[in-house]
Amino acid sequence: MNHLNICKQASCGRFKSIGTTDAIPPLLRIKLNYTMKHSKTKIAAAALLAMALAQPAFALNITVNDNQTNGWGPGVGQGNEDQEVTSPAASGQQWDLEALVTGGPADLTIIAGFNLIGSLQGYDLGDIFIDADNDAAFAPLSGTFVPDGLNQLSNADFKFDYVISFTRTGGLIDGFKVYQLTEDASVVLQAVDDQNVLALRNSNPYKYVSGGTEIDSGSIAGGELTYTTGLSDAAVAATYGADVVVTGGDHNALSFVFNSFSLAVGNDPDGLADVKIALECGNDNIVGDLGGRNDVPDGGATLALLGLGLASLTLVGRKTVRR
Ligand SMILES: [Ca+2]
Ligand SMILES: [Ca+2]
Ligand SMILES: [Ca+2]
Numbered sequence: 313m314n315h316l317n318i319c320k321q322a323s324c325g326r327f328k329s330i331g332t333t334d335a336i337p338p339l340l341r342i343k344l345n346y347t348m349k350h351s352k353t354k355i356a357a358a359a360l361l362a363m364a365l366a367q368p369a370f371a372l373n374i375t376v377n378d379n380q381t382n383g384w385g386p387g388v389g390q391g392n393e394d395q396e397v398t399s400p401a402a403s404g405q406q407w408d409l410e411a412l413v414t415g416g417p418a419d420l421t422i423i424a425g426f427n428l429i430g431s432l433q434g435y436d437l438g439d440i441f442i443d444a445d446n447d448a449a450f451a452p453l454s455g456t457f458v459p460d461g462l463n464q465l466s467n468a469d470f471k472f473d474y475v476i477s478f479t480r481t482g483g484l485i486d487g488f489k490v491y492q493l494t495e496d497a498s499v500v501l502q503a504v505d506d507q508n509v510l511a512l513r514n515s516n517p518y519k520y521v522s523g524g525t526e527i528d529s530g531s532i533a534g535g536e537l538t539y540t541t542g543l544s545d546a547a548v549a550a551t552y553g554a555d556v557v558v559t560g561g562d563h564n565a566l567s568f569v570f571n572s573f574s575l576a577v578g579n580d581p582d583g584l585a586d587v588k589i590a591l592e593c594g595n596d597n598i599v600g601d602l603g604g605r606n607d608v609p610d611g612g613a614t615l616a617l618l619g620l621g622l623a624s625l626t627l628v629g630r631k632t633v634r635r
């Protein structure tokens with residue numbers, strides 16, 4: 313496994329260190345207190361804490377199907393998004409966006425066979441669009457669309473509410489900025505059409521251009537963005553949770569920790585945003601949702617929470633606990 317940036321203990325929510333028992337879930341705290349009080353040695357308590365810390369950090373697979381099924385597929389795993397792309401022309405693990413995972417409103421991880429911070433055949437990863445009020449569209453709602461080219465379109469045609477826009481140096485992603493968007497012509501988004509394939513056009517928008525208000529930012533150098541490559545299927549499950557099942561070869565993970573932005577935004581019935589990302593060519597999309605439109609069945613999410621149990625250490629201390 314190669315780390316471009318080793319996650320910093322202090323700044324990264326996913327691997328946040330636990331300094332005091334205040335940060336330990338109530339059930340575990342009771343067990344610890346009991347053990348400390350009643351054991352002649354404190355070794356048992358230390359062992360219990362070590363066991364809890366060794367569990368995978370709390371994570372929830374929020375992947376849902378992107379409703380683009382024209383290409384390689386039908387796909388496997390949650391949302392049938394693993395081993396799946398949109399275009400019939402370019403398939404394989406190297407193009408595959410596989411899963412979206414969150415550990416809470418302040419963090420998000422994309423898992424893919426695709427080289428997330430670089431590009432493939434000149435195509436790169438699009439920006440991350442977030443809809444907070446359940447009205448966003450992938451294909452533009454109106455406006456003139458230039459076939460097989462780049463289009464500058466109004467956000468009135470898409471209605472996304474936030475974007476996580478990547479910054480790049482020398483073609484490589486080195487950070488991001490988060491903008492709050494208005495759903496009108498003051499916000500310009502870039503949409504692509506590749507080879508006049510309608511299915512790829514429905515992957516839009518691809519990229520933020522201008523408008524809106526910057527509300528957060530981060531970088532690989534600052535530790536808010538972490539890129540890990542060469543993960544095996546087992547390593548993904550061990551790191552991000554047993555419900556994150558991805559296959560087909562090595563996996564790459566791009567993880568965000570937000571300082572001021574929260575995924576718990578808007579009027580979506582669940583209060584949490586819908587997340588959508590496309591490759592530049594539209595060849596694959598990945599969509600995430602914790603409820604509302606395209607609902608992940610509630611039972612699945614609840615079971616995942618229950619199953620993770622003591623592993624949910626990093627959720628403690630977050631301001632918002634969903635469900
Ligand atoms: Ca795959
Ligand atoms: Ca895919
Ligand atoms: Ca919206």
Ligand SMILES: [Ca+2]
Nearest residue numbers: 378596597598
């Ligand atoms: Ca897809």
